[in-house]
Amino acid sequence: MALAQFPLKNMFIVAAWLETCLYGIYFSLFWFSVYINSRWTRNGHRPSQVMFVSSILMFVVATAHVAMSCYRMIRGYVDFRNAPGGPVSFLAVIPDWTHTFNDVLFTLQSLLGDAMAVYRCWILWNRDYRFVILPFCLLLVSLVSGAKVTTSVADASTFKFDTSLRIWITLFFSVAVAQNIITTTLMAVRLWLTEQKSMRFRMGSGAFLPVIRILVESAALYLFLEILLLVFSALNYNVQYILQDAMTPVIGITFGLIMVRIILRAQNQSSHGRARTIGSMALRRIVMDISIPIEDGPDPKMEYGRESENTGIDV
Known part of the structure; x- marks a missing residue:
């Protein structure tokens, strides 16, 4: 049995309300991140400039999106309240430039998020391109499908899209889910392998497990909503x-x-000693106790030096 569609006049106002609530959380989180980044910089550390600039771009895009959503609500529920069809007569007009603009912002935000996930993988794997080939290819697919969906939706007249457009929409959301799972897994695997190597050289254990937890927990909400979005899109349900x-x-x-969370953890650990890094992520200080036997054969220092380079730890 097909799902009963959510009333459009209710859908638009619920969407605006939910986005505004989440933007309030994001607004506070963004400015807090700016504050701790500035403190981190004053203490002599150099946070990743790529990550910082990307966070500013994401904030600008999210702000523009919520501002346009508020404008559309005012236009729909105030200016068109007495029009034939009510607020829906404006809000459901897909070719309107305000709707197209919001679609472009949504696509751009999704691409920025995916691009930064690929960048983090590249950094964690010591800038080895082999480990990001698949995520990068998926990013290109997202770019193409996102552009196709945005331009095609702008030409549509109603929310009932044809089969070919629905396929492109499903492809865009499917790739986003796959991208999230793959990049998060790659980062977690890299940190787990480094953890195992640190134990092998008696550098202590547990240095990287909290970072794995940070990555997985922080990505959980995003992945959950992506999966819901994919399911509802496949069912053509307007929620x-x-x-x-x-x-x-x-x-x-x-x-x-x-x-x-990573900067706060790094600040906490650096207060007890010099912070270490893997890629661009600061970690706690690691105490090393290495015994080097004197015997014939390869120089143990050289063997250790090569192994430590592979872990990506600054030693």
């Missing part, structure tokens, strides 16, 4: 548009949570 508006601040929240 997907509520989730779509919510995704714009959620992507920023996910990115911001990872930045804030």
Whole structure:
């Protein structure tokens, strides 16, 4: 049995309300991240400039999206309240430039989030391109499908899209889910392998497990909403548009949570000693106790030096 569609006049206002609530969380989180980044910089550390600039771009996009959503609500529920069809007569007009603009912002935010996930993988794997080939290819697919969906939706007249357009929409959301799972897994695997190597050289254990937890926990909300969005899109259920508006601040929240939690952890650890890093992520100080036997054969120092380079730890 087909799902009963959510009334459009209710859908639009719920979408705006949810996006505004999530944007309020994102607004506070973003400015807190700016504050701790500035403190981190004053203490002599150099946070990743790519990550910081990307966080600013995400914030600008999310702010523009929520501002346009508020403008559309005012136009629909105030200016068109007495028009034939009510607020829906304006809000459901897909070719309107305000609707197209919001779609472009949503697509741009999704691509920014995916691009930063690929960048983090590249950094963690010591800038080895082999480990990001698949995520990068998926990013290109997202770019093409996102552009196709945005331009095609702008030409549509109603929310009842044809089969070919629905296939492109499903492809875009499917790739986003796959991208999230793959990049998060790659980062977690890299940190887990480094953890195993640190134990092998008696460098202590547990240094990287908290970072794995940060990555997985912070990405959980984003992945959960992506899966829901994919399911509702495949079912052609219009609740997907509520989730779509919510995704714009959620992507920023996910990115911001990872930045804030890692920097706070690094600050806490550096207060007890010099912070170490893997890629661009600061970690706690690691105490090393290495015994080097004197015997014939390869120089143990050289063997250790090569192994430590593979872990990506600054030693």
